[in-house]
Structures are given as C-alpha cells and as structure tokens.
Amino acid sequence: MSYNMMDYRKKYQIIVPVLSLLALVFLFFPFVSKGDYSMSLFSLFLASIGMDGNTLAAATIKNYSLTKLIFILPVILLVVSAILPFVAHKKSSYHITDIALVISLACHFLIMVSICKKVNATGLLGSKFYVKNFQFTFWIEAILLFVALFQSFKATKSSIVHIILAVLSIIWVSPILWVIMTSFRGETGSYFTSFWPTKWTLSNYTRLFTETDIFNFPRWFLNTFIIACFSCIISSFYVLAVSFSMSRMRFKMRKPFMNIALILGMFPGFMSMIAIYYILKGVGLTEGVLKMVSLVLVYSGGAGLGFYIAKGFFDTIPKSIDEAASIDGATKFQIFWQITIPLSKPIIVYTLVTSFMGPWLDFIFCRVIAGTDAKYFTVAVGLWNMLTKENIQAFYTRFFAGAVLVSIPISILFIATQKYYSDGLSGAVKG
Amino acid sequence: MAGKKNAVGSKAFPTEYTVTNALKKGDLVTKLSAVIFGLGNLVHGQIIKGLIFLAAEIAYIIYMVSFGVGQLSLLPSLGHIKDQQQIFNEETQLFEYVQPDNSMLILLYSVITLFLTAALILVLRASLKSAYEAQYRKANNMTIPSFKEDIAIAFDKKLHRTLLSLPCLGIVLFTIMPLVFMILMAFTDYDRTNKDNTFDWVGLVNFKKVLDFGGEFGKTFWPVLGWTIIWAIFATLLNYIFGMILALTINRKDVKYKSFWRFCFILSVAIPQFVSLLAINQMLQSPSGALNVLLQDMGFLETPYQFFGSAQNPLSARVLVIIVNLWVGIPYTLLTTTGILQNIPAELYESAKVDGANPFVTFVKITLPYMLFVTAPSLIQSFIGNINNFNVIFLLTGGAPATSEYYKSTAGKTDLLVTWLYKLTIDNQDYSYGAVIGILVFIISITFSLTVYRRTGSYKNEEGFQ
Structure with missing residues (x-):
C-alpha cells in the first residue's frame, strides 16, 4: 500500500500543478462576451480589488450584493494550489492544496449561479444573458479544476466519496431547508419572483396560533394528539397481543390466521375506505366529536394485522425462558406480562411510536371521515386543505410554518426510534 | 379407547x-x-x-x-x-x-x-x-x-x-x-348515474366493461395498468440498487462521519410524506415554483419549464415522479439494508480483491446476489407496495397531466390504478368500477407475489448462502 501511496504523490506533484496552471491560463479568457463588451474572471478580479478591469466588470461588481471575495479567492487559491506541491513535500501541504481547490471550485459555482442576474442588471449587454451564453473557456476552466481536485483527493488518500456524499446530501436536504426557509418568508401570496425571501418574518408561526377563525391549527394539533394517543394505546395492545400469540402459542388457527393476514395485506388499503365510512355512518359515528372516535377506531381497528415485525422479535426470545417460568408455575399470561414484555423494550417502543405517528401521517381516512368539517381535521388534512385553490393565496406560507411544526416532533420521534427499529429486527438476546 | x-x-x-x-x-x-x-x-x-x-x-x-x-x-x-x-x-x-x-x-x-x-x-x-x-x-x-x-x-x-x-x-x-x-x-351497477343510493345486481358486467380493450373503460384501464407496472418496476429496482450503492458507499472504511451522512439522508424519511411531497410539488410548479424561479434567477432557463408535462407529452411527468420517488425511496433502502450489507462475509470481498475484481464486478457478482437472496421477500413486498403507492402519486402530481383520453377524465397520465380507484370512488361515486379495479389490483398483487416468491432463491434453496 505504501508503495502505491508514494507513486500517487509523485504523479500528483506533476498533475495537480499542471492542471491548476492551465486553469489559471483560462482565467484570462473572457467568459462573458456579447457585442462590444466582454469580461474574464481576471478582469472581475481586478475590478474587485479596485483596479481597472473593464467597463462591464466594473459595472457588474458595482451592483454585486454578495461579497466581492468570491472573485478574489479563486484566483489566489489557484495560484496557491499550483505552487504549493513544488514547495512543500510534507503531507500537510497536500491538505492545503485540497482546501484551496475546494474553495475555488465553490467560488466558481457561486459565480455561475449569481452572475447572470448582475450582468443583466448593468444593462450594458442589450439582451438578456443566460448561463448557456457562457463562453467555453469558463467550462474548460471549471472542468480542469474539478479534475485537479479529484487528483489531489486521490493523492492524499482522503476519499473522493466525501464530495459525492456532500453533493447528494445537499440534494436530499435542500427541499427540507426550502420548507424551513419558506416558513419564515415575509411576502404574501404563493408566487414569489425571487428564490430567496426579500423579507423575513415570524408571523407565519404566530398567525397559525392567533388567527384561528377559518383554520384552527392549535385545535387540529390537539385533535391529532388525542387521536394519536388513543389509537397508539389500542393498536399497540393489538399488535403485541397478536404477535405474542403467533410467536409463543401453538393453536389450530395459527397458520390460517397468518395466511389470511398476508392475503388481506394484498388488497389496496383504502379500497374498503368508503365501506368503512358507510358502516360508521350506519352506526351513527360520523357526527360531531364522534368523528374523532371513529378515527381512533379506523386507525387502530385493523392494527392486529401488522404483527410481523413484533412477531419476528418475540421469536428471538429463547423458549427456554418460557419453559423455566412455566415449570415454576407461571401461567401463560404471567409469562406474557412479566417476562416477555419486560424483555421487549425495543419492539414495544417501536410499536408505540409507529402507531402514534400513524394519525399524524395519514390524511386519506381522515379526509373521508372528517369531510368538510374543519373543526375535526387532523393536522395532515388541515394542512393539505391550506394548499387547495381557494386557500393557497392566503395560507401558502402558513402551510410551511405548520408543516415545520408538525415535522419537528415527528422526525425527532422517528430518528430517536431508529435504534429500536434495528434492534427490533435483530432480536432481543444478542449472541 | x-x-x-x-x-x-x-x-x-x-x-x-x-x-x-x-x-x-x-x-x-x-x-x-x-x-x-x-x-x-x-x-x-x-x-x-x-x-x-x-x-x-x-x-x-x-x-x-x-x-x-x-x-x-x-x-x-x-x-x-x-x-x-x-x-x-x-x-x-x-x-x-x-x-x-x-x-x-x-x-x-x-x-x-x-x-x-x-x-x-x-x-x-x-x-x-x-x-x-x-x-x-x-x-x-x-x-x-x-x-x-x-x-x-x-x-x-x-x-x-x-x-x-x-x-x-x-x-x-x-x-x-x-x-x-x-x-x-363490484357486482352491482352502483355508479355516478345512480341517484338515491338505489342499485341492482348486474353480475360480471362491470368486469367485462373494465377489461374490454376497445371499451370506454378498457381504454383507460389497460394504459393505466401498463404505467402502474412500469412505475412499480422502475421505482422498486432503482430505489433498491441505488439505495444499496449509497449504503455501501457510506459503509466504506475510508468514509468519515458515517452517522452524519446517514442522518442527512434519513431526515427525508423522517419528515412526514405529506409535508415533503407537497413541498416538492410546490417547488416544481410552473411558472411559480421555487425551482423554476431559481433556475431563471441563475440564468439556466429563459422560460419556465413544465415539469409536470402535458397530456400530449406525459413522459416528462412520468420520469419526474420516478426521480422524485428516488428521493423518497433511496433513504428507505439505506435504512433497511445497511445492517444486512455489513453481514456479508468479508472473506468474499477479500478473495474478490485478490482476484482483481473491480468494484462494479464485486457489486454484481457478490453484493447483489447475496442481497437478492436475503431480501427477496421484502423486495416483492416493496414491488406490491409500489403498485399501491398512493402517497407519492397523489401528493406529488395528483395524477397530472390530466387527459380526456381516459374515462370521463377521471384519470391522469401519472395515475396508478390505486389513485384512479380513489378518484373513481371518492370524487366520482363510481363505486362499482372502483371495486372492480380494487379486486383486479388484488389479483395482480397476489399472482405476482406467489409466482415470483416461488422462483426466488430463498424459497428454492434455503441453504444457498450459508
């Protein structure tokens, strides 16, 4: 391995500086050019440090709201990364080159995403300028930098994977960040002309709790909480009872029951929703507060079918424990209540949390059962209603505020129980 | 006695x-x-x-x-x-x-x-x-x-x-x-034309109507079924493979801050789907969606892009839902397979390395067969789950782009059978047809899972990888 390592470094000492120098050369070529005006990164660099670039560069820099550093940094860093491999031979210098390259790449990205608007704002070009109008020199330079970056990563044995993971994470997290950002937006309506908010505010949150005449968010929250608590208790009992019976007891209907559960799972879940609605209506459970009772029943009624994970967990508890207790005169119920349950903390937490989260996530059943009566909405249906055509103009930003408020407890619960989830899959007694 | x-x-x-x-x-x-x-x-x-x-x-x-x-x-x-x-x-x-x-x-x-x-x-x-x-x-x-x-x-x-x-x-x-x-x-004539909840038995007529290739219903049912299956295949396989590659990547020895990376991805699973999918739906709107605004701000786009396509060109919307579903599904695979991947015997990888196999070959010859063997049942389940994947379609596109080719415009080009079933029953009171479609989805699901499960390695040869 160490032989390979040395090999890489020797190669690297040549490759990275060459690439960086090439990239430096391309800095002098114009990347915006239209009519009489053109501008290179170097002229922008000059304009930002106060020297005479050219007319377009000076005009662009003038209305540049972001820090002008992003034009200064890449040039300096490119020079540093080109020279450093020759000067230093210690490993630490490679890290400096890495950092230099990462920063200049980031700067290039920022320039790319921000410059068009500023160039257009100068009004010098006549027609609008788009990213696709960039001269090829810009792209060549960016590619060279990227390759150099990869090479230096390879040489220092810090994994390129980190960059890929960072890019992917940004993709995965950005919609969430966008939700949070929009919840603090000060503008009204649902159509914003700029991506970044021009005004920030907390009023989206406060109005959720103060303006409750049309959409009563605190009440929805309370509704959901009550429904979730009851259905959590009932369905956890159902799940644990069924999975204990399936795992620890042997009886004639055991296999048929498990097969029936499998077959029932194959029907589209809400095919029967309308039927459930009419049954509940027939019994008179679809008026007023009783809507909440029927929601609890709906969420917990069929819970017994979801016994597979808990059964798998109970299967891992050695039977010998049961037998020993049985010899000591324990009844089956005592085994269930005093031995199995205390041993099954992970799966109980998991079952409790998943059934608690159900009502927060579902909106199909609630939509059918609660109908149009906003008083008995759960948060999911309520928030969904904020985005309908009639309401979207008034409630757009409040939707995101509400979404953030719901997401926080739910994600905390979910992430906190991840441990229990994997423990639940791997069993109670570890080898 | x-x-x-x-x-x-x-x-x-x-x-x-x-x-x-x-x-x-x-x-x-x-x-x-x-x-x-x-x-x-x-x-x-x-x-x-x-x-x-x-x-x-x-x-x-x-x-x-x-x-x-x-x-x-x-x-x-x-x-x-x-x-x-x-x-x-x-x-x-x-x-x-x-x-x-x-x-x-x-x-x-x-x-x-x-x-x-x-x-x-x-x-x-x-x-x-x-x-x-x-x-x-x-x-x-x-x-x-x-x-x-x-x-x-x-x-x-x-x-x-x-x-x-x-x-x-x-x-x-x-x-x-x-x-x-x-x-x-399903055996009655209870559809939108029945007033006062009065209907009668009609036998198998509804099934005939829905399955008839040339009929008004058949012209909707078969294309929607086709898209449902294409969707389910893509959604299942792409999520499975990419999710596994991601899990393998994070599991690599040279990756630092493993739990941080996992956290970033799993965050998207932790957020309620009606929040994340509705948010993405809003981001992709045209012309007011955030992505369109951003791309125009940055100068990538001159005019807003129709992410949800149009009735004439549904492909863009269909590709879009599959891509967005990657965002939803890859973290799930990451969550479920990380543990199993760590159980793959290290000797298998070492001997592959000695033989000079590159990462791709190692993945195709070792990781994939092992994982398919262990996770085949859950893969079948997720295929069935995708056939019935209501949330992603309903929240993301609502079935759009709508088209008049389909039965009374009840279904759009990205509608799956289940979302169509939902629209038929909840929005249009076509209960009998909805019930027929529900039964057909059930038949498809159960035939698929039974036939495929019998062909899987874990069914045929339980000792295969031990």
Missing part, C-alpha cells in the same frame, strides 16, 4: 372435544345444546357460562326477527322500489310519494347480518363443544371447571383466544367486513 381417554384426561389435547364428537357421542342434553345454547352447561352446573351462551342466542334471535330477516330478504333484489313512485293511498284518498329503497343500506345491513350469523355459528360450535366437555368430564368423574376456573384457563392455556379476540374483532369489523361489502359492490 384407553389411549383416547388418556389424551383427553391429560388435558393436553382439548381439541378432542370437537363438534363431530359432540354430535356423535354426546347425550341428548349435549345434542340439544345445538338448539338451546348453553343447555349442557346449565345442566352440569356451569350456570354463568350457560347463561352467556343462551343470552347470545336470544340476542341473535331478537335481532333477526326484528331486523335481520327483513334485510336479508331484500338482499337478492336490493330493494323492490327502484324509482320514486306515486302511489294512491286508498285510506286517505291521496297520492303519496314513496321513496326508493336504499340499496346501499340494504347491502350493508345484509352483510352485517351475515357476519352476525357467522358469529352465531361460532357460538353454536362453542356451545356444543363445551356441553360435550361437561358431559364427558361428568361421565369420567372429573371436576367440571367453575366459571372462575374457566377464566383462569382463559389466561393460561387458552391465552391466545383471550389475546386474539379483540384484535380479531377489530380486523373483522374494519378490514374484512368492509372488504366483503366492497367486493359485493
């Missing part, structure tokens, strides 16, 4: 007290217990138990006489009066309006009555068995358990019955009964 007696006496096989035995070997009292529930128990001193059986029977008879029989008798016709009628009343010498029968309620109450009857048969069997047991025990000079002892048994040997009774009741009431109701609906 001695052996049998022994078996009964040792209490190990309570199933020896069967209904057939009761009817064959029981005395008159036992046999009469089939008619008067609990008689055997009452005669042998188990008063409370006997009374409970009797009460159940009486309650059933009262229900049937007062209500049930009437409903059941209407079941074959689903109500005689189909239209609002004007009937001349002889007594008052006036015309009176007679409301049509509510077939929906007749069907509903009939189903409930049938389930109650099934429950009564179970009570009947229990009564017979219990009477026979009491008789048998008396004849063999064994103690007949008192009610208290019965309860003790319910918490010991028969604990499964006690534990399962409530959950089963819930399943019957909230899953099986509604399903039966809905399945029956």
